[in-house]
Amino acid sequence: MAEGMLTFSPDDRYNAFLRTVSPARYGEGRLRGIPVAIKDNISTAGIETTCGSRILSGYVPPYDATVVSLLKKEGAAIVGKTNMDEFGMGSTTENSAFGPTKNPRDETRVPGGSSGGSAAAVAAGLVPLALGTDTGGSIRCPAAFCGIVGLKPTYGRVSRYGLVAYANSLEQIGPMAADVAHANLLMSVIAGHDPKDSTSLDAPYSHTPSMEIRGTRIGIPEEFFGEGVDPRVASVVWDAISLLERKGAEIITCRMPSMAYALAAYYVTCMSEASSNLARYDGVRYGPPADVRKPWHEAFQERRREGFGLEVRRRIMIGTFALSSGYYGKYYAKAQAARRNVREDFGRLFAEVDVIAGPTMPTVAFRFGEKSDPLAMYLSDILTVPANLAGVPAISVPCGKVEGLPVGLQIMGRWMEDERVIDVAYAYEQGANP
Amino acid sequence: MITEKDVEHIGMLADIAILRGELEEFTASFNRILEYFDILDQVTGEEKDGGAAVNVLREDEVVPSLSPQDVLSNAKETEDGFFRAPRVM
Numbered sequence: 001m002a003e004g005m006l007t008f009s010p011d012d013r014y015n016a017f018l019r020t021v022s023p024a025r026y027g028e029g030r031l032r033g034i035p036v037a038i039k040d041n042i043s044t045a046g047i048e049t050t051c052g053s054r055i056l057s058g059y060v061p062p063y064d065a066t067v068v069s070l071l072k073k074e075g076a077a078i079v080g081k082t083n084m085d086e087f088g089m090g091s092t093t094e095n096s097a098f099g100p101t102k103n104p105r106d107e108t109r110v111p112g113g114s115s116g117g118s119a120a121a122v123a124a125g126l127v128p129l130a131l132g133t134d135t136g137g138s139i140r141c142p143a144a145f146c147g148i149v150g151l152k153p154t155y156g157r158v159s160r161y162g163l164v165a166y167a168n169s170l171e172q173i174g175p176m177a178a179d180v181a182h183a184n185l186l187m188s189v190i191a192g193h194d195p196k197d198s199t200s201l202d203a204p205y206s207h208t209p210s211m212e213i214r215g216t217r218i219g220i221p222e223e224f225f226g227e228g229v230d231p232r233v234a235s236v237v238w239d240a241i242s243l244l245e246r247k248g249a250e251i252i253t254c255r256m257p258s259m260a261y262a263l264a265a266y267y268v269t270c271m272s273e274a275s276s277n278l279a280r281y282d283g284v285r286y287g288p289p290a291d292v293r294k295p296w297h298e299a300f301q302e303r304r305r306e307g308f309g310l311e312v313r314r315r316i317m318i319g320t321f322a323l324s325s326g327y328y329g330k331y332y333a334k335a336q337a338a339r340r341n342v343r344e345d346f347g348r349l350f351a352e353v354d355v356i357a358g359p360t361m362p363t364v365a366f367r368f369g370e371k372s373d374p375l376a377m378y379l380s381d382i383l384t385v386p387a388n389l390a391g392v393p394a395i396s397v398p399c400g401k402v403e404g405l406p407v408g409l410q411i412m413g414r415w416m417e418d419e420r421v422i423d424v425a426y427a428y429e430q431g432a433n434p
Numbered sequence: 435m436i437t438e439k440d441v442e443h444i445g446m447l448a449d450i451a452i453l454r455g456e457l458e459e460f461t462a463s464f465n466r467i468l469e470y471f472d473i474l475d476q477v478t479g480e481e482k483d484g485g486a487a488v489n490v491l492r493e494d495e496v497v498p499s500l501s502p503q504d505v506l507s508n509a510k511e512t513e514d515g516f517f518r519a520p521r522v523m
Contacts, residue, residue, distance in 0.1 A: 058508075059508055060507070060508065062500055062504035062505070062507055062508075063500065063504075195492055198490050198491060198492075199490075200490075260473065260476070261473045261474055261476065261477055264470060264471045264473050264474050265474065265477075267467070267471070268471060268474065275448060279449070282449075282519075284509065284517050284518075284519045284520075285508060285509050285517055286508035286509065287508075288510075289509075289510035289511060290519075290520055291520065292511055292518055292519065292520045292521075293520070293521075294520055295520060295521060295522075296519070296520045296521065296522050297446075297449060298520075299520035300449045300520070301445075301446075301449050301450060301451035302451055304449055304450045304451070305450055305451035305452070305453070308450070310456075313450050313452075313460075314460065314463060314464075316448050316450060317441070317444045317445060317448050317450060317460070317464070318464060318467060318468070320444055320447050320448040321436075321444050321464075321468075322471075324444075324447065330474070330475075331471060331474065334474040334475070334477050335474060337477045337478070337479045338474060338477045340479075341477065373463075373466075374463055374466075374467065375463070375466050375467055375470055378467075378470075
């Protein structure tokens with residue numbers, strides 16, 4: 001039989017899933033019958049898709065995202081939608097309207113975010129593969145906190161068609177798995193050109209990971225080990241870098257001065273794009289309805305107050321402010337100039353080194369409630385946002401523990417060199433677990 | 435310095451209502467965040483266009499698309515194949 005049905009009844013004690021599908025249909029292909037979890041901001045035909053927000057509760061997409069069509073074409077069983085910070089806005093999954101996800105490595109801690117449900121589902125062994133999305137670290141952060149592998153591909157390498165937009169110029173869908181080989185397999189299924197995404201690159205991904213890294217030049221920017229980085233995390237990551245050196249890589253310390261304002265540039269950009277993208281939620285076409293008897297603005301303002309959580313409202317409003325007349329030059333235009341500087345820093349460094357490495361996150365997983373101040377939560381993204389601003393590929397691979405909690409090694413590569421990033425991660429993983 | 439009045443005005447521009455009890459916290463967090471953004475004052479130059487982003491548009495030709503029924507399937511109020519929205523006037 002070519003087709004089959006998979007019963008999926010996981011013990012979801014960590015609240016990784018917002019909903020599951022059982023039995024789930026599957027077909028022939030490279031992923032025949034393999035259960036795959038999908039982050040809830042990726043459209044799945046016939047399966048409710050909420051982005052972790054009340055404003056989309058009850059929304060059932062009439063079409064599949066391109067990545068979901070590609071998974072089905074290879075026989076995968078789509079077994080559920082995973083929890084996330086509302087619209088991807090958060091680094092802990094505490095901003096979900098449907099309750100937080102717990103970290104399977106320590107239930108008193110967050111799984112990271114915003115793809116926290118996908119990371120927890122993989123880390124708990126509920127699924128071998130999951131899709132996440134990464135706007136400023138939302139795949140790599142939860143991968144690091146939960147001790148799994150997560151890749152943010154080169155911008156444009158994976159279609160965004162059917163991904164509910166938050167910050168279009170920054171975000172990518174990417175693979176999450178327990179090890180590099182599985183992340184590589186999932187990447188090979190979802191990458192490729194899609195005419196339905198105008199930013200899509202014609203660059204299919206077909207790669208067999210290699211652990212041969214002799215002669216690879218690895219740049220280590222000082223800024224990735226600077227203020228705010230837990231020295232215990234830094235020490236574990238340095239040990240991992242030493243292992244790569246023993247495997248034949250050349251380690252070169254360097255500087256990335258644009259890191260001083262990368263985080264501000266990132267937040268101004270994503271909030272501005274969010275203020276425009278999220279204007280569509282008016283209760284007319286989907287989600288809980290606006291009161292059509294009330295005047296337009298009154299109905300919308302009320303609908304959006306009730307439907308969006310605090311952090312989403314905060315980001316839409318600051319984004320609106322940053323784009324408003326009189327402030328555009330101070331915030332948005334400066335953020336784009338800073339973004340150009342980040343790209344130029346990467347360009348300069350990649351003339352001398354093949355990849356750049358450092359910690360994925362400055363600390364291990366936070367306790368619940370630890371980052372209740374929004375700015376404090378934003379600051380924890382400092383090491384992941386540069387790759388999004390520049391559109392380059394970046395992976396997080398587990399590289400040890402601090403007091404029993406996982407630490408992620410981040411490897412960033414040149415634009416379109418996702419394969420090399422995978423290879424360096426694979427060389428580390430195989431070297432550390434012979 | 436952003437005042438509570440400014441925040442109410444931004445909420446109106448963004449079409450998001452703010453409850454009385456929320457105004458103080460929103461104002462405080464806006465000020466902390468915007469103060470952090472001041473670091474961008476150190477960046478020299480401006481980027482006028484969209485930077486590295488390039489849009490590639492396809493030929494304008496008819497391709498298969500969703501049916502009107504599918505498009506309307508998530509709306510709570512429809513009329514004669516249209517979405518029903520709150521009154522503008």
